[in-house]
Amino acid sequence: MGDEPTQNGKRFDPMEPWRGVRDIYMDAWAKTMVDMVNSEAYAQASGAMLDTYLTVSTPFREAIEKAMLKTLEQLAMPSRADVVSIAERMTNIEMRLDDMDAKLDNVLRLIAPPGASPRMEAARAPQKKKAAKTQQAKSAKRGKK
DSSP states (O other): OTTSBOTTSSBOOTTHHHHHHHHHHHHHHHHHHHHHHTSHHHHHHHHHHHHHHHHHHHHHHHHHHHHHHHHHHHTTOOOHHHHHHHHHHHHHHHHHHHHHHHHHHHHHHHHSOTTOOHHHHHHHHHHHHHHHHHHHHHHHHHHHO
């Protein structure tokens, strides 16, 4: 009897009216909450609560940071400040290397004969030596076979 279709071809669902009521209720609450959250009074209240929370939590946060630093020190692990310091140093070294590279390019450009590319000639020389060593290694392997 409960499994028989109704006149429109769907089965009777006793929970369907409750779902409709729930949906209307949720829509009404959603509209009310949107209006409340977008008000100036809510923004001021939220700001006051956040300010109070941050004021109260600052001493606890500082104590936790100190304890964490001591723990990391005991475990011989770097702290955030240590990692940031190393990153800054590496950036400084990288910038200095770039400056030195630019200066070296200028020096090579000044001492190279006209029409020659100083970088290309400087880059080719080590490759020739490397190719010769590779050829010698191949010859030695063939001799052992």
